[in-house]
Amino acid sequence: MSRDEGNPESDRYDDAPHPRQTLALFGHAAAEHEFLDAYRRNKMAQAWIIGGPEGVGKATLAWRLARFLMAHPEPAAAAVQSAESLAVPADHPAARRIASMALADIFLLRRAWNDKTKKHFTEIRIEDVRKVIQAFHQASGTGGWRIAIVDCADDLNRASANALLKLIEEPPQRSLFLLVAHQPGRMLPTIRSRCRRLMLGALSPEDTIAAVKNLGSPWSQAPEADLLVAAARAEGSVREALRLLGDDGVAFDAAVRRLFDRLPQIDWLGAHMLADKLTGRDNEAAYETFMRATQRHLDSRVRALAQTGAAPSRLARYASAWDAIRDAARETEVFNFDKRALVLGIFDRLAQAEAG
Numbered sequence: 294m295s296r297d298e299g300n301p302e303s304d305r306y307d308d309a310p311h312p313r314q315t316l317a318l319f320g321h322a323a324a325e326h327e328f329l330d331a332y333r334r335n336k337m338a339q340a341w342i343i344g345g346p347e348g349v350g351k352a353t354l355a356w357r358l359a360r361f362l363m364a365h366p367e368p369a370a371a372a373v374q375s376a377e378s379l380a381v382p383a384d385h386p387a388a389r390r391i392a393s394m395a396l397a398d399i400f401l402l403r404r405a406w407n408d409k410t411k412k413h414f415t416e417i418r419i420e421d422v423r424k425v426i427q428a429f430h431q432a433s434g435t436g437g438w439r440i441a442i443v444d445c446a447d448d449l450n451r452a453s454a455n456a457l458l459k460l461i462e463e464p465p466q467r468s469l470f471l472l473v474a475h476q477p478g479r480m481l482p483t484i485r486s487r488c489r490r491l492m493l494g495a496l497s498p499e500d501t502i503a504a505v506k507n508l509g510s511p512w513s514q515a516p517e518a519d520l521l522v523a524a525a526r527a528e529g530s531v532r533e534a535l536r537l538l539g540d541d542g543v544a545f546d547a548a549v550r551r552l553f554d555r556l557p558q559i560d561w562l563g564a565h566m567l568a569d570k571l572t573g574r575d576n577e578a579a580y581e582t583f584m585r586a587t588q589r590h591l592d593s594r595v596r597a598l599a600q601t602g603a604a605p606s607r608l609a610r611y612a613s614a615w616d617a618i619r620d621a622a623r624e625t626e627v628f629n630f631d632k633r634a635l636v637l638g639i640f641d642r643l644a645q646a647e648a649g
Contacts, residue, residue, distance in 0.1 A: 303404040303413040304352060304444040306532050307539070307578070309508050312352035312444075313360075314392045316383055317507050320500035321350055321493055325379050328358050328491075335368050338489035340461050340470040342446070344477035345493035348532025350504070352444050354493070355471040356391065359399055359440045362469070363387035366437035400425045402443040402457070415627050417448045422456040430465060439468045446472040446480055454481045461487050495529020504531045505538070512538060519543055528589065536582045545570075545579055549586045552640070557647035559640050568636040580632065584622065587639055591615050591646075614646040 305311045318325060324343075331337045343351045361379040364387040365372055381388050390396045404413040405421055429439055441460075443449070449457065458481065461470055472488060474480060496504065501524040506513040515523075515538050522543050527534035537543050552563050571580045595611050618639050625635045 300406040301413070303406075304401075306348075306535055309512070309535060313356040313394070315353045315356070315508075316380070316388065317504075318350060318353055318357055318379075319504045319507070320496040321354055322378075324354060324491055324493055325357070328354075329361075329376060329379055332362070332368050333373060337368070337469065339464060339468055340472065340488040342472045342474050342477050342480070342485065342488045342490045343493065344474045344490060346495055346528070346530055347475045348527075348530030348534075349493050349496055350531065351473045351493055352442075355442050355444070355473055357381075358471065359442065359469075360385075360387055360391050362438045362440065363391065363396060363399070398437065398439050400428060400439070400441045402441065403445075404448050410629075415448075415623065416450045417443070417453050418450070419452040419456050422449075422453045422460075426456065426460050429460060429468070437467065439465060440471065441469070442471045442473070444473045446474040446484075447476055449480075451481075454484060458484050458487070496531065497529070498524040501527055501529060501531055501534050505534050508535075530585075533582075533585055536578055536585070539578055542578070542582055546582055546586055549583055550590075553586070553590045553643070556640075557644040559644050564637055564640045565633075568633040571636055572632050583636070587618060587643070588615065590643070594647075610646045614642045618642055 302311060328337075343355055345351055357379045360381045361376075364381045364385050365376075367373070383389075387396075391399065402417055402421060402425055404415070404417055406412075407414050425441060429441065443457070446454075461484065464470070470488070472480075472484070477485065477490065477492075498521070502520050505515070505520065505524070512535060519538060520534075523534040523537040526537055526543070526546055537546055548563075549567065552560055552567065567583070570576065571583060591611050591614065595608055598608055598611075621635055621638060624630060625632060
């Protein structure tokens, strides 16, 4: 397994338990049973795309499956045939070893830590994939499954995606690839064509609250009123609910929405105050909340206009705005540009999309 020793993990939100440590799964019983049914019938595809919105439990499901296969490596075993879910007890050796990253046959691909910048790389690099390829072709430590979890596939660049494709095309025996993807449609078509796709939907507000509470303190101690608001605004994403529950996130999200509601008129004073708040490394959570709110605003506008029969050219303006905003955000992160300029530019782009 891959670990950035002593450094933050790019596939983990703040101090919340990592998906490999999260034993409970909420809201995705059908997807879980699709995995279980394929395994029981010995029809497990060698590569899966687990797709869906960010924060709905895709990585939790991937680790849940990996834990089950490590605990039950033979699909014909009685325990597998009688299983009602992919649950594995917390005291099972496989669960303990996965939680502590102590299983040699599970390989994790994620954005690595950059010691020079003291931040994560913005992409999964080809050298990261090559390390996994080399380890993947070594003898299995247990004689069972080799499992590669990519979290997330959206972070692969073209070179690293092509390197991973070669491994998927020519894997060792009893290999399984689980590709977590927020936007599967943006993956290489050649990778998509070799994977079975399993899409997860947004969680209900009730499941979102249950998942947050399951993470334990301090999230389980949040006031019930804040949990209700966060779950309603998070649109089925536990990760977004956690952002909203931290550092006055609910109030901050409401302030951002008020600025968006005024578009195409821009409250430049409010926009500048917001940009000042998002500047600095200590405000990453607020910055991510703002970017998510921007995406939600664009999505909601497209849905609302589509329902009224708006012309495709008008809808295309919002898609173009999001592409430009996403590219600008990536450049800001890669080159460490000033976030103030990015935030002010986002309001200008949104206003243009609204005004045409």
